[in-house]
Amino acid sequence: MSVKDIRDAISSNTRYFSKEDLCSLERILDTATAKETEEMRQRSNVDKELASRKKERGNTEYKGGNYLEAIESYTEAIAADPFDEVLYSNRAAAYAMLKVNDQGIDDCLTAVKLNPTFAKAYIRLGDFYAETDHDTAHKYYKKAQLLEPDNRNVENEEVVKFMSSESFKNIVGSISRGELNVSEKLKGLGLE
Structure with a gap:
């Protein structure tokens, strides 16, 4: 049975696993996939x-x-x-x-x-999606952070990319033109 077969079986039965178990299984399968790739390289x-x-x-x-x-x-x-x-x-x-x-x-x-344990590729995927699809970018940055929790660049990449995005620029522009009342927005969110 291949790692892909095991992944497919787990994906079809996620309701039987806790979130922690799924994360642990994902890490184990990622490591197994990397080992399979190395074995193919050697052969x-x-x-x-x-x-x-x-x-x-x-x-x-x-x-x-x-x-x-x-x-x-x-x-x-x-x-x-x-x-x-x-x-x-x-x-x-x-x-x-x-x-x-x-x-x-x-x-x-x-x-x-x-x-699948190569965090840098997930960071780059996040970078590619940062301006066009924030949810997808966030997903890839989170995956990188899961793989390398001590890598502060993962958090910084997400913040920097968001701050350079059109959405952020539009918000800043609205604030500077007085079109967006920040304190009212914060009150509405319960964050005053």
């Missing part, structure tokens, strides 16, 4: 050395602001080692810089499929 014909060189070239191009070249290098690295989640995550970061969100999201989803 397959990957060239880790070539992948590492291409990744380093991609990192250099990325740092230099050459995002298309970085994407090309990361793509070559992925061809050499298609089981390395970091390569997909790095390419997603380059896609993000070019505002090519669909491909970036796909790469992040591939990264978490390969290693």
